[in-house]
Amino acid sequence: MTIDNRKLTRFAKALRGRRIAVAGDFMLDCYVWGSATRLSPEAPVPVVDFANESQVLGGAGNVARNLAALGATVLPFGVVGEDDAGRAIVSSLASAGMTPKGMAVDTSRVTTVKTRIVARHQQIVRVDRERREPLGRVLEDRLVRAIKAALPRLDALVVSDYDKGVVTDSLADRVLTECHRRGVPALVKPKTSRLFAYRGASLIVCNAKEAGFFVTRSLEDDESVEQAGRALLAHFGCSAVVITRGSEGLNVFEDTSPRGFHVSATSSEISYARVGQTGVDRSSHGRQVFDVTGAGDTVLSVLALGVASRVPIRDAAVLANAGAGVVVGKLGTSTVTMGELFAAAREMD
Numbered sequence: 532m533t534i535d536n537r538k539l540t541r542f543a544k545a546l547r548g549r550r551i552a553v554a555g556d557f558m559l560d561c562y563v564w565g566s567a568t569r570l571s572p573e574a575p576v577p578v579v580d581f582a583n584e585s586q587v588l589g590g591a592g593n594v595a596r597n598l599a600a601l602g603a604t605v606l607p608f609g610v611v612g613e614d615d616a617g618r619a620i621v622s623s624l625a626s627a628g629m630t631p632k633g634m635a636v637d638t639s640r641v642t643t644v645k646t647r648i649v650a651r652h653q654q655i656v657r658v659d660r661e662r663r664e665p666l667g668r669v670l671e672d673r674l675v676r677a678i679k680a681a682l683p684r685l686d687a688l689v690v691s692d693y694d695k696g697v698v699t700d701s702l703a704d705r706v707l708t709e710c711h712r713r714g715v716p717a718l719v720k721p722k723t724s725r726l727f728a729y730r731g732a733s734l735i736v737c738n739a740k741e742a743g744f745f746v747t748r749s750l751e752d753d754e755s756v757e758q759a760g761r762a763l764l765a766h767f768g769c770s771a772v773v774i775t776r777g778s779e780g781l782n783v784f785e786d787t788s789p790r791g792f793h794v795s796a797t798s799s800e801i802s803y804a805r806v807g808q809t810g811v812d813r814s815s816h817g818r819q820v821f822d823v824t825g826a827g828d829t830v831l832s833v834l835a836l837g838v839a840s841r842v843p844i845r846d847a848a849v850l851a852n853a854g855a856g857v858v859v860g861k862l863g864t865s866t867v868t869m870g871e872l873f874a875a876a877r878e879m880d
Contacts, residue, residue, distance in 0.1 A: 534849055539873055542850070545840040546869070550604045552681055553595040554674070554706065555691035555698055555720075557609035557634070558643035558661075559616045559623075560589030567650035579650045588623050589645055591691035593866075594720075597832035597854075598689075599627045600866040603839070606685070608633040608678050610666060610697050616642035633677050637670055643695050665699045675705050682709060687716045687839035689831060690732070694722040703728040716838045720831050721745075729767055734838060736773045736831050737763075750774075753793070760784035760791050771844050775830055775855070783848045792845050794852045826855045829867055850876055 534542070563584045567577035588596045591609055598605045607629055611617030613636050620642065624631040643661040647654050666674070674697075682688070688710055692698040703719075708731060710717040716733040723744045729735065743750045745766070746759045756774060763772045764784050772784045780796040830851040837847025853875040854867045867875075 534846055534876055536877070538846065539876060542837075542840070542842055542846070543869070543873060545842060546836050547602060548604070549602075549686045549836055549839040550606070550684055551598055551687045551689060551835055551839050552606040552608060552633075552678065552685050553591050553598065553689045553691060554608040554678055554702075555591035555594075555689075556643065556693035556695035557588070557592040557595075557607065557611060557620050557697075558590035558645060558693070558695070559586055559620055560593070561586045561644060561646040563646065563648045565648070565650050567655065577650065577655060579648055579655060586619060586623075588620060588627070590643065590693045590695070591689075592620060592624070593828040594689055594691045594832050594835075595624065595629060596627055597829050597866045598836060599629055601832065601836055601869050601872065603836055605629045606633055606681055607631060608674060608681075610635045610637050610640060610670065610674065612636070612640040612642040613638045614642050616644045616660075633674075633681070635670060635674060637666070640664075640696075643693075661695060663694065663696045665696045666702070671699060671702050675702055678706050679709050682713050682715050685715050687718065687835050689835045690717065690719045690729075691828070691831065692720060692722045698722075698728075700728040707731045718831065718835050718838060720827070730769075732767060732769045734771045734773065734834065734844070735763060735767050735769050736775070736827075736834060738775045738827060739777070739779075742772075742774045750776075756782050757784075757791050773830070773834060773848060773851075775827055781830065781848060781852055783845060785844060792848070794848050796852065796856065826859050829854045829858045833867075833872065 565579040565582045567579045569578050571578050595605045595607045607624055611620050611634060621631045621634055641662045646658045648656050707717050711731050718734045719729045719732040720736050721729050739750045742759045746762050750756045750759055760772050760774055760782055764786055770786050773781055775781045778796050780794045783792040833851035833854040834847050854872050857867045857871050857875050
């Protein structure tokens with residue numbers, strides 16, 4: 532399915548100025564860049580010659596960063612430790628145009644940091660520093676109060692759960708209940724450890740592996756995906772479920788439709804330095820994929836912006852699929868701009 536230019540123009544206007552909150556597990560993605568041309572004499576592993584390092588927002592922070600890059604006004608709500616990584620997250624949020632006053636500091640918590648060592652465009656290893664203990668009741672109450680106070684001014688809320696302890700069962704239940712009461716659409720990226728906490732969300736977004744865990748069977752073909760989507764609609768009591776399937780695109784299931792809706796992955800190879808320009812290479816099939824890091828966050832972000840703007844879910848899914856196609860063509864945790872998103876949507880077969 533494609534979206535014609537008239538619809539794209541209308542959607543571009545509708546997407547502007549949306550106010551969206553992102554609550555969940557904010558983390559820092561660090562990258563150590565270098566080259567690897569030899570093996571260590573100490574073990575059969577590559578020796579990486581250091582070139583430089585960088586850091587960007589990860590987890591819920593990447594969802595917030597994507598939304599901000601798309602022009603939304605983003606209110607982040609999360610918890611960081613009293614450490615350098617926590618301060619870097621708060622600073623990065625502010626640099627991206629977000630007000631970080633919804634970010635609480637827990638002196639007993641270690642801010643989650645994922646460090647990836649990359650050589651010649653390939654990830655060699657990832658090192659995680661984190662603690663996953665659930666929030667204490669006092670801090671949870673503070674976070675819930677802040678989110679509830681913001682809801683009257685929001686067009687949508689995203690709960691981005693990476694199972695690092697911020698999104699407890701209680702927090703999810705209390706926030707989603709209030710969203711339902713106020714009529715604020717809530718989108719959730721669930722984690723397998725919290726099967727029952729997300730009931731009442733407007734839209735659930737998960738990948739095929741997560742969906743398979745929820746329904747206790749692997750999803751190996753279109754029929755099994757269809758069955759899983761209908762089962763998840765019933766389980767979560769939500770309006771829609773989106774299952775992302777990597778190279779197979781994504782599937783949308785709505786409580787108002789008897790059948791799911793499939794969006795194919797983009798079929799043409801695109802050099803993303805040239806997105807929006809003429810001369811896109813359609814000579815080969817299959818997209819050139821550099822890095823899938825954050826593609827799911829991009830899908831969630833574009834869907835959230837679409838839902839907040841009252842764009843039909845099927846059209847929002849097509850845009851989200853196009854956005855994911857852009858970020859997999861970039862190395863590292865990346866975002867998509869509105870210009871890239873609509874250029875990619877126009878280039879779809």
